[in-house]
Amino acid sequence: MPQNYDYDEASTTWPFFVLTVLFVAVTPVTLIELYRLIVGDSSDKSSSSEWSQLHEKYTSEEVRKYRLANKKKRSKKGIYFITVGWVLISMLIYHIRSNDAIYQIAAAAFDPYELLGVTLSSTDKEIKSAYRKLSVKFHPDKLSKDLNEIERTAMEEQFVMINKAYKALTDEITKENYRKYGHPDGPQSTSHGIALPKFLVEGGTSPFVVFAYFILLAFVLPMVVSKWWSTSQEYTKHGIHSETASHFVDKMFNFKPSYVVVPDLIIKWISEAKEFQLKFPELSSVDIANIIHSHVNREKTENEYARNYVLTKSSLLFHQLIEIASTFRNTEVALMALDTYKTVVQATPLSPHSQIFQLPNVDKEHFLDSTTDDICALGKLFTYPDDKIGKMLGIKDETALNETLKVASRIPKLKLVKGSFKVRGSSLNTAEPGSTPHIQVKVLVRSPRHKLFPNSLIPAEKIAGDDPLLLEQDPFEKLLEQPLLPETFAPLLPTKRRTCWYALVVSQKDGKIIQTPSLAQRLSLENLDVNFDKRVIKDLDKEFNAEDWTIGTFSIPFAQPAPKEEGTYFFRVVIKSPDYFGSDLDFTVPLTVKNTPIETDPKKEILEELDSDDSGNEGEENTGYSSEDFDESDGDDLEEDSDFTDIDTDTEDEHEATEETTEKSSKTD
Amino acid sequence: MGQSTGATPPVPITAKNKTMIQYDSNNKQLSIDNDSNTDRLTNLNQINKLTTALVPETNPNFQPQPNNETTNMVKNMFQSGMQQAQNKNIPDALRKVDLAVDMRNKARKPWEPFSFQLQELHMMLRNRTDLELVSQRNLDAWQDLEMLLNCGMVVPEVFIRLTDCLLKLNLVELARPYCERGLSLDPKNGPLLALFQACEKKMLEIEGDL
Numbered sequence: 116m117p118q119n120y121d122y123d124e125a126s127t128t129w130p131f132f133v134l135t136v137l138f139v140a141v142t143p144v145t146l147i148e149l150y151r152l153i154v155g156d157s158s159d160k161s162s163s164s165e166w167s168q169l170h171e172k173y174t175s176e177e178v179r180k181y182r183l184a185n186k187k188k189r190s191k192k193g194i195y196f197i198t199v200g201w202v203l204i205s206m207l208i209y210h211i212r213s214n215d216a217i218y219q220i221a222a223a224a225f226d227p228y229e230l231l232g233v234t235l236s237s238t239d240k241e242i243k244s245a246y247r248k249l250s251v252k253f254h255p256d257k258l259s260k261d262l263n264e265i266e267r268t269a270m271e272e273q274f275v276m277i278n279k280a281y282k283a284l285t286d287e288i289t290k291e292n293y294r295k296y297g298h299p300d301g302p303q304s305t306s307h308g309i310a311l312p313k314f315l316v317e318g319g320t321s322p323f324v325v326f327a328y329f330i331l332l333a334f335v336l337p338m339v340v341s342k343w344w345s346t347s348q349e350y351t352k353h354g355i356h357s358e359t360a361s362h363f364v365d366k367m368f369n370f371k372p373s374y375v376v377v378p379d380l381i382i383k384w385i386s387e388a389k390e391f392q393l394k395f396p397e398l399s400s401v402d403i404a405n406i407i408h409s410h411v412n413r414e415k416t417e418n419e420y421a422r423n424y425v426l427t428k429s430s431l432l433f434h435q436l437i438e439i440a441s442t443f444r445n446t447e448v449a450l451m452a453l454d455t456y457k458t459v460v461q462a463t464p465l466s467p468h469s470q471i472f473q474l475p476n477v478d479k480e481h482f483l484d485s486t487t488d489d490i491c492a493l494g495k496l497f498t499y500p501d502d503k504i505g506k507m508l509g510i511k512d513e514t515a516l517n518e519t520l521k522v523a524s525r526i527p528k529l530k531l532v533k534g535s536f537k538v539r540g541s542s543l544n545t546a547e548p549g550s551t552p553h554i555q556v557k558v559l560v561r562s563p564r565h566k567l568f569p570n571s572l573i574p575a576e577k578i579a580g581d582d583p584l585l586l587e588q589d590p591f592e593k594l595l596e597q598p599l600l601p602e603t604f605a606p607l608l609p610t611k612r613r614t615c616w617y618a619l620v621v622s623q624k625d626g627k628i629i630q631t632p633s634l635a636q637r638l639s640l641e642n643l644d645v646n647f648d649k650r651v652i653k654d655l656d657k658e659f660n661a662e663d664w665t666i667g668t669f670s671i672p673f674a675q676p677a678p679k680e681e682g683t684y685f686f687r688v689v690i691k692s693p694d695y696f697g698s699d700l701d702f703t704v705p706l707t708v709k710n711t712p713i714e715t716d717p718k719k720e721i722l723e724e725l726d727s728d729d730s731g732n733e734g735e736e737n738t739g740y741s742s743e744d745f746d747e748s749d750g751d752d753l754e755e756d757s758d759f760t761d762i763d764t765d766t767e768d769e770h771e772a773t774e775e776t777t778e779k780s781s782k783t784d
Numbered sequence: 785m786g787q788s789t790g791a792t793p794p795v796p797i798t799a800k801n802k803t804m805i806q807y808d809s810n811n812k813q814l815s816i817d818n819d820s821n822t823d824r825l826t827n828l829n830q831i832n833k834l835t836t837a838l839v840p841e842t843n844p845n846f847q848p849q850p851n852n853e854t855t856n857m858v859k860n861m862f863q864s865g866m867q868q869a870q871n872k873n874i875p876d877a878l879r880k881v882d883l884a885v886d887m888r889n890k891a892r893k894p895w896e897p898f899s900f901q902l903q904e905l906h907m908m909l910r911n912r913t914d915l916e917l918v919s920q921r922n923l924d925a926w927q928d929l930e931m932l933l934n935c936g937m938v939v940p941e942v943f944i945r946l947t948d949c950l951l952k953l954n955l956v957e958l959a960r961p962y963c964e965r966g967l968s969l970d971p972k973n974g975p976l977l978a979l980f981q982a983c984e985k986k987m988l989e990i991e992g993d994l
Contacts, residue, residue: 495992685968
């Protein structure tokens with residue numbers, strides 16, 4: 116160890132050190148901000164669309180302010196950081212450029228190319244000729260006699276350097292030395308020092324430097340590390356407080372079948388989150404629950420100031436509760452949490468008429484008083500003429516009514532086209548034991564306004580969708596071809612959100628969830644623009660144009676391999692939207708596990724599959740129960756099969772139902 | 785660390801824990817101070833209930849057995865209910881079966897073998913749901929059927945009744961998944977297939993697509 120340190124007297128080292136540190140910090144932040152700027156622009160573009168304008172129109176002034184403030188707060192921090200960073204960088208660069216000492220050091224460095232006046236791409240021949248010319252000029256024997264001693268020595272030194280440079284580029288050993296150590300003579304002496312000017316360390320300012328180091332090592336560093344450590348300990352990797360997570364786990368662990376799972380219970384659990392206790396220590400969990408309830412019922416609350424934060428945070432909490440409930444395989448809680456999530460997003464309580472009440476401008480009391488028919492679904496609403504709908508919903512203003520109908524007709528409904536298990540790379544509808552299948556769900560997105568048409572009208576190629584040659588393609592990668600879902604119409608929610616669907620998979624054997632839910636954020640909603648009004652269409656076959664419609668796909672990963680034993684296993688798939696009432700899908704998919712027959716022609720298989728789809732009756736093919744299986748006489752067997760002793764009272768009902776449906780089917784035939 | 789030895793040491797009760805469990809050596813009951821945690825209270829109550837029932841037991845070679853007297857009592861009440869049903873006196877029959885179920889709840893000691901109790905409960909609940917369905921008490925029937933499912937009675941017959949009763953309650957969105965689950969157990973079950981068609985039709989009707 117050297118006894119005396121070299122100091123950076125001429126400020127030749129520290130600017131480069133600081134510059135590197137600054138670049139490492141500033142460049143990524145700049146790129147992120149630029150990306151945000153570009154993406155932010157594209158979202159602004161979409162806000163000019165009619166749909167977003169409508170959304171904006173129904174947003175209250177207060178919510179709008181909150182959204183804006185949030186956006187500004189986030190972008191400002193980054194912009195301040197970037198500005199300061201780049202100003203410092205430019206100052207440093209200016210400093211480096213105006214520092215002669217740096218140039219001197221750079222000049223002293225050995226560069227054979229510069230010495231010979233050749234470029235990196237020069238050939239050996241060019242190097243040789245350049246060396247010849249220069250050696251003639253600087254050779255000690257060839258120098259003019261008029262030169263004084265100093266000039267002569269300089270020239271001689273230059274000649275030595277030229278020789279070295281030539282060797283560095285031609286001689287093997289010298290070349291190797293130059294490549295390894297940056298000098299033709301091999302390793303040069305290195306000096307170690309402190310990248311601080313001497314006056315800072317040895318002058319009167321040295322106590323300050325020592326103090327600064329002391330502060331940095333004794334306070335700042337431990338604080339930063341402990342803060343990082345405590346946040347990583349306090350919050351789960353999903354971003355909720357670990358106490359909140361353990362609270363949810365505790366609720367699920369102690370869950371008793373006697374619990375009545377209703378939105379109130381879910382909201383109670385959510386309101387007990389640690390996040391709210393930390394942010395608003397003065398509010399009890401009951402207060403928080405009241406805030407959520409008042410939002411759902413569209414009422415004022417005493418603690419209005421906390422509302423925006425509570426609602427914004429609740430979204431994440433709902434998501435986590437759904438995940439934790441799924442991990443505990445609790446179907447009841449997971450489904451109710453999703454329903455409660457919906458009530459918060461739409462600020463509409465769960466009721467038989469939620470689908471209607473989620474629309475803007477609806478006069479709830481007027482609607483309940485005025486209608487004699489029981490209208491619970493948007494589809495039913497659209498069977499009436501527009502002016503009648505206005506009367507029923509209590510909307511007198513024509514623009515308001517149009518806007519309400521616009522929103523109603525753009526709430527996507529899913530119609531199941533085909534749900535099946537698929538194995539990547541196989542065209543079969545069966546899975547081999549132990550293979551990894553996934554669930555492929557083909558859906559038709561339609562507006563509540565659209566007239567329903569049977570699946571048989573959709574061309575088979577459209578349903579199959581995938582090219583037999585592309586069977587090897589990753590089904591989840593393929594999903595990325597579908598566009599992102601648009602913004603949800605939820606004007607009362609303080610945050611803007613994109614529409615999405617949760618896909619839960621439940622084993623029908625024990626009625627329990629088998630895996631964490633997967634989230635679908637991509638699906639084309641272009642079908643909503645098709646003009647196919649159920650009040651206008653008279654002749655379905657004539658007016659139907661298959662070209663207008665697109666078929667969407669959900670691919671749901673299946674978290675376990677296919678069972679080892681051959682047989683058919685049934686799984687309930689629930690595709691549930693946390694955004695709108697009336698956008699859900701609930702069906703059963705059979706998984707047939709079978710060893711593959713030896714000879715199969717994939718193309719032929721596909722053709723057969725398509726044929727069978729065509730002949731199937733819609734509604735039945737989806738679930739794998741066909742009408743051929745249904746035999747009237749089965750109804751009578753019930754009495755014998757049933758474990759119900761002395762009396763079996765509802766066989767009458769069954770008979771009625773049986774007769775009714777057979778009547779129906781004969782009528783439709 | 786000596787964790788490999790197995791048993792974890794009991795969590796010491798410190799002042800930080802605040803809640804203190806107290807044991808009354810006279811009546812052998814546990815109690816808890818200043819605690820509003822319902823789960824903990826429920827657990828404590830269950831322990832107390834079991835202790836109360838065990839304390840008066842005098843037989844040194846104590847083996848839990850179903851009490852014959854109670855079994856007969858419940859059985860008689862239940863059968864008289866069934867007799868009423870055969871005489872088409874449904875309200876009386878229902879009242880007697882209700883009583884029999886209540887009696888089973890109250891008269892049975894908590895340590896009596898549960899497998900026997902479960903069989904008894906299954907039989908009575910199945911008959912009670914049928915009586916409830918006949919007398920149009922659909923909500924009660926729904927509750928009992930869910931109870932049967934929770935008690936592990938996962939058979940198509942339960943799903944037939946569940947679907948039927950939910951359809952009567954106009955809750956087709958709830959009825960359909962039950963119907964499908966029933967069909968998963970028995971894909972060729974006639975009544976369930978018929979009910980499935982009824983659900984589909986009802987769905988279309990509600991959605992205004994019919």
